[in-house]
Amino acid sequence: MNLIWRSSWRDHDAIITVRSSETVDCILLDLVMPGMTGEEACRRIKTTSISKDIPVLILTAHKDQEAVLSCLKAGADDYIPKAAEFDVLKGRIRAQLRRKQYEGENRLIQEVIETMRKSEARFRSAFEHTNVAMVLMRIDNQIIRVNNAFAALFGYSADEMIGLSMIDLTHPEDAIENQLRREGLLAGRSNHFQMEMRYLQKNGHSFWSLTNISLVRSSDGMPLKYVGQVQDTTERKHAEEANRRYNERLKILHQIDRALIAGEVPEAIAAGVLPHLRDLLDVRHASVSLFDLELGEAEWLAGTGPNRVRRGPGVRFSLRFMGDVNALKRGEFQLIDVQTLPPGPDFDALVGSGIDKYIVVPMIVDGELIGAFGFEGTSAPLQLEKIGIAQEVATQFAITIAQARMKEHVRDRTSELVNANRELRQKNQENEMFVYSVSHDLRSPLVNLQGFSKELSMVAAEISATISDESVPQLIREKANSLVQVEMRESIRFIQSAVMRLSNTIDALLHLSRVGRIEYQCREVDMHELIRNLVDSMSVTAHEKEVVIQVHELAPCQGDATAFEQLFSNLLGNALKYLDPQRPGSVEVGEIPGDPQYRTYFVRDNGLGIRKAYQEKIFLAFKRFHADAATGEGMGLAIVRRIAERHGGEVSVESEEGVGSTFFVKLPNRSATCPVASQIDRSREGDLNANRTDGHRVGGR
């Protein structure tokens, strides 16, 4: 204890000084002091909150009862006569100090009690009224108290729950962890834990929660009870679970998609898809089969999972194993109970594989039932989702199978067409080679016929000269002359004319066969220039026949220039040949706009025209319909058509008898049948063609 000496207690500042700098346990006041009386000082001390609890003892020399009383009234705690023994003074001071300490402690206790009382009330109120489910449990997990929210969460009334064991309300799968964590609390590793766990409601349903458990200990550290807070997270948990499943399903569906795309043939697609589908459905057995409705059979396409029988393409079984086919056709799934199936190896296999129920989901495309997915399972509510997934996949699968079949079909058809095309081309070539060699062989004897008939006529001329000699008798001369000059010459003329006709025909045939055999060299052909050149070369004939030829603008076209020349030369030649004597001839060459992939040129005349019935036949070889109007072999339009077709184009005619004809030539602007022009020099062939009319040719390198 410190003893502070003051000679006076002048003013309020002194008290402040005491307050701020010193711990004062007791104040001794003289009653009479300069500045301020002891009484006044005492009053001030006792009315100042900071110092009011400091014991004040008044020292007095007087036995002045009034003064002492007024001091006591002013708040002094005791008075001591100055004459008193020091021991008395000491004892009284000690007594004052003890009193002060006691009062202080007592007040503290009171405050603590009050605080606790208030806190308890607040806790109780919070516990009772909060929406958070709360529970108080004994250390042995027996419930002491629950709030309404807690009771409602578990489906009990609050009273019902008191005395129940929390262990019984915990989901068995979470009980052990919960217990371990409580033990952690008891062992003092922490005083609080949080865990996600499930509880069981009164009706047996479980729900997910976020649970907080705190351990309350007594002041000496003994565990008293648990305070628990349970938050229902079932919905969140469901959402999370749904999300997880959704992602998982998405992933598998993606894999299924890839498997669907990767496969070329139904078997491969099925084999690729099925393992993923099995994962998606979380089943051991899954299979795909295609239906043969006419035979009432299904054929395994693929299967996964342990099985007693061989499965896969080619293995067939009765459609009875797929349930009600009509229901499947309507898109309804079937639940098959194995026990209801007919006995037999398939039945045995199912039983042997440990399957007692399975679901059949139809695969329908364009309204047609083509097969089904099968997987083990029942129609319990939880299965409905799986069935939904299977139906989704089945639809996709059915579409893919249909596409694969179509692709296969197209592939088959394409290869058939390619083969047919190749055969046709080969046949065509053979035909043309045949025509070529026959014509060739026919030509040889013609050379003789022509050559020797000419020899004969030369001989005849010599005979005539010989018998014109005077020495020959008149009668014989006349007779011989008649034979040689008339009959022999006539015979020779017939032979020669026939040979000429035959020769022309053979030439035409050779020509036509060559149109088919010759290899085209494609380039862009300036059709306008080509036609103009042709028209120029025919200008003499046109002038003689008083025909006006008009050439419109013509777009260029891809193709073989020589062949085009031949084509239009024939058309223009015909136009000049088959004129109608009734009117002056007019020929027009132009182009019709249309599909940009094609060029459609036309050659129009106002000539004789062609009877409807003949219009298609005119493009056939050796067909002539105006034989009297002009000479020809009937090969021109056949060549025209052959050239157009070899370029991937076509020719057609519009014609009216007595009005005129229009020939249309439709040519692809880029001909697929025609190789792009290479370095091959065509000038030589051009020369040869130019010489063709000579009938013979002498050339040199």
Next chain:
Amino acid sequence: MQTEPMAIVLAEDDEGHALLVKRNLARANIANQIVHVTDGQEALDYFYRAGRYTNRPIGISLLLVLDINMPRIDGIEVLARLKGDPAKCRIPIIMLTTTDDPREIERCYDLGCGVYVTKPVEYEAFVEAVQRLGLFLQVVQIPAESDTKC
């Protein structure tokens, strides 16, 4: 100008054609010796002095008038053999064809034929062609058989 005697080998299976060729060559005043062989094999025998031509005299200049379509070995083959043989490749060959098929003609050229004549049916044209052939024969440089190296 060649002064040594020159023989014309006419390879032609058609007797009529051969006769017409011979007659018209004569009419065109071509008086060279004409050896007529009737197929490709015989033509080769002649040039390689084989078969019935084993003992034919050598040293005369030769010119071959070769028909394309012949039995056994055709004209194209004969042409190819002779032109492919360094010892025979300088023998001038005139192809006699009944076709004006550009591809066949091109093939003859590719094989090394210098001249071709298309057999015409028109007699006048034929005469003219043979006459041209005759004129041609008169101006063509015919190497002696012995110095044939290409």
